[in-house]
Structure formats: C-alpha cells, structure tokens
Amino acid sequence: MRTFALRKLTNLAMTGLCAVALVGAFIPLTSVLYLVISKGASGLSWDFFTALPKPVGEAGGGIGNALVGTLYMVGLACLIGLPLGVGAGVFLAERGDGPLGNTVRFMAEVLSGVPSIVIGIVAYAMVVIPMHHFSALAGSVALAIMMIPGLARASEELIRVVPGSLREASLALGVTNWRTSFFVILRTATAGVVTACLLAVARAAGETAPLLFTALNNQYWNFSPVQPTASLTVAIFNYAISPYEDWHAKAWTAALVLLMLVGLLNVASRALTRNRLKGAR
C-alpha cells in the first residue's frame, strides 16, 4: 500500500510540474501578444495599410509601401528559395546516403546556424556591390539564403517518413525514379512540406538584419527589383529607434501588422493542406 501511495504522489507531482512548465511557456507568448495588441491596435486604420509614411509631427500616414515591400521581397525570395530548398530536401532524402549527401547535409546544418546579419553581409557583397546600389533583389537573395537550409532539412525529414511501400508500389507500376520521387513521395509529403515552406516564409518575413544593408529602405512605393525597398521589419526598426513618440506608436502598429501577416500565413497553410478527398483520414 505504501508503494502505491508513493506512486500516486509521484504521479501527481510530475503532472503538476508539467502544468507549471506549460504556464511558464505561455507567459512570454501571451505577453508578446498582449503588448503588441494593446499598444498597436489603436493605430490600425485603412490608411495605415495603404498610405505612404508622413514626416515627423504630421498626423496620419501609413506603412503601405513597407507592407508591399515585405510581400514583394518575400515573394521574390520564395521564387529563389523554395525550389532550391525543397529540391535539396528531395535529393537528401532520395539520394543523400552517399558522401555527397552527407556533405550537403553538413553544409545545410552549418548554414542554418549562420547569424542572419552575416547572411546580410554576404548578400551585400554578392549583389549590392556588383550592382552598385541597394535593391529588393539583394534583400530577396539574403532572405532566400536564410530559407534554404532549414527548408532542405525539414523537407528531407518529411519525405523520409513517407512509407517505403508507396515507393515500391509506384516503381512496380513501371514509374521512373524521378517521377516516383516527385509525384508520389513528395506529393504524399505535401501537407508537411507546404507547412515547412510557410514557416520558412513566415520566418523570412520577420527578418530585419538581412535587409538592413541589402534592401535598405524607401520612403516611397517601389515595385522594381533593382531599387531600394521598404519592409515592415526595417520600418519597425527605424520607427522604434527614433526619438519621436508618434513613431514609437507606429512601430507598435507595424509590429501588429507583421504578426497578423505571419498568423495569416499559418491559417492559410492549414486551409491549403486539408485533404480535398471525401472520406480522407
């Protein structure tokens, strides 16, 4: 009986510890949400999303160009980064057991640990210096480099858990290896890979350091890949370090917009990856 009571007590204590850890993990999350919403929500207006910024002291104005700039640069970064990242993941999962695969995997791991400011410098040297000015393209290249390693490793893991029996089924139908890789294995892993892509996109959208001296900033609308471009994150940075009270408020509101953007991406990923077939489990 004593051991039974002791066991019950231990069980209770461990469950309690888990609950404490859960609450502890929730504190930073909820405080971030609370602070950003409470300080930023009052500044939300249609103008904030659509208008250009105004000089200090003038009321109104928005971050329309920064919002568009972020979407534009992240979109461009996706064009470069997603195919390379997912493609590398397919390669690692399907052909990555040799020395080449190990090298690629090692490189990806090293690259994913490189601080984002360093990647900014690399993009500066690779794109900005040869082109002689800051540009959206340079920012996108930096963001793409940020995306690739994590995406490659995530895709690899997701592709590796696809049951081998599906590969066999496909090959036994006389389907070639590469078609099996892309149309059976990758397709089966689609839900996970799309989620990994959206997480990579959300992370890229939240990066400031790689954009500071690649895309720089812009007070006006810009849709050209070879011109400096505003972004939400750099706008937040500039507003936050300014000495002006109304710019601080704008920084909070811009931060809220960025959070909403990332949240929207998460919801979209769930909607996109829901199985379209009837009766699917």
Next chain:
Amino acid sequence: MSAVASPAPAGTVESAPAPAPNKVEVENLNVWFGKNNAVKNATLAVKPNTVLAVIGPSGCGKSTFLRALNRMHDLVPTARVTGKVLVDGQDLYTREVDPVLLRRRVGMVFQRPNPFPTMSVEENVAAGLVLNGIRGDHHELVERSLRKAALWDEVKDRLNHAATSLSGGQQQRLSIARALAIEPEVLLMDEPASALDPIATAKIEELIHELKEHYTIIIVTHSMQQAARVSDQTAFFYMGELVEMGPTEQIFTNPKERRTEDYVTGKFG
C-alpha cells in the same frame, strides 16, 4: 496482350525452340544481400495462364525470389542477383532491359494494401498511366480494371473518394486493379491476402481464378491451404533453396522430397 501462341522474340531463343513456350523461366537464380545467399540456384519454369504458388516457412527466400522477377532488388544497394530470369525468352538481367519498362510487363501486388493516400479511388487505378505522363480520359480503363479486380460494384459511386477510405480488403483489390491497369503479362503477388480477413481473402482467391485467363500469376503465400486452392503448380522453398516444384496436387499429396512432406504435413514451419 496475352499472346499465348506467339513465339519468343526472334534472336533471343537459344538452341532449339522449346515445344511449349514458357511464360517465365528462371535459371540458376541466386540473390545475395551482402554475404547472405538468400536464394540459392533456383531453376523453374511457368507456363502461360497458370498460377504458380511459392510456399515455405518465414525467411525461406520466397519473397526475395518473387522480387527478383521484376528487378525490385535493384533498389537495394547491397543486393546482387546472378543467373537468368526469362520472360517470353528474354533475359531480364541483361543491360538492354530497362527495369522501368520491364515492370510494366511484370506487375506486382504487395503484402499490405498500399494505395496512394493523396489520390482518389479513380486516380489510384489510373496512377500507372498518369504518373508516367500519359494524360487524358482514363475512365474506361479505370472501369475495366476495377471490374477485373471485382471491385467496380462496390466503389462505382465513390470513385472520387479517398482510396484510404476503403476497407482493407477493398484497398487490396484496388491495388490489384491498379496493377492490372497497366496491362501486364505476368502478375506477381506477395502474400496478397495475409493482411485480410477470411471473407476478403476468399474474394482475392476467387479473383486469382478469374485473372488466370488473361495473366500468368506467381503468388507467394504462407498459407498452404491457399496455395492448394488457387494454384496449378507449387514450388517449395526452404532456407533459400528451391526444394521441389510440381503440380500442386502432387506437392500436397505425394511429394518427392522428405522436407516438402514434413512441411506440408505440418511437422515444421
């Protein structure tokens, strides 16, 4: 496609032409995984439109033997195959044979139903064509294949449902329909009913009887009753060795080898 009377392709026939052409001939087949000789020197022949059952205890090499017949071992880096496997007189293990094209002639059904989970019932049946880039309307082919697999009546109203929403037995017949849709000549079945309940098993066995009219079937099974029910010929494997092969009735009633007799009478295995 089942050209029963047509002779083997010219130029591949060695010495005198055989009187009754075999659909599948295996000569001195060895399969190695590293240093493990999983199939030892197997030699046998299968006539067209017959069913060969391959029986034996677990680990005797019967599945390994079956997978050598459509070169599925090509996927295993440590596997090595020696000897000959001839389909219509053509050796599969020569350099000229593309395993991808070969597998369209020699279809395979696996132990566990493995429909593609992202595809509907209809897409699964058409997968062999669509995945090979043959687009278009495959509806007729889908219906024909599902009818051949005795599944049409059960799924005709939910062709666009997820394949994984079917029962296990239906999924296995779907896998068979998918294999039939690419119109193979030989059908390999690796314990196709071992994951199924008795009723679904009976349906699969009935199906094998019907499919025999159009295909040559080689079925691996651990159930001796099943082998006795579905096959014309039976081959007994033990420890990687083809111990004996003959008409099914003879193997079960009057085997020549002592080891076969011990196995079929239940003394071991």
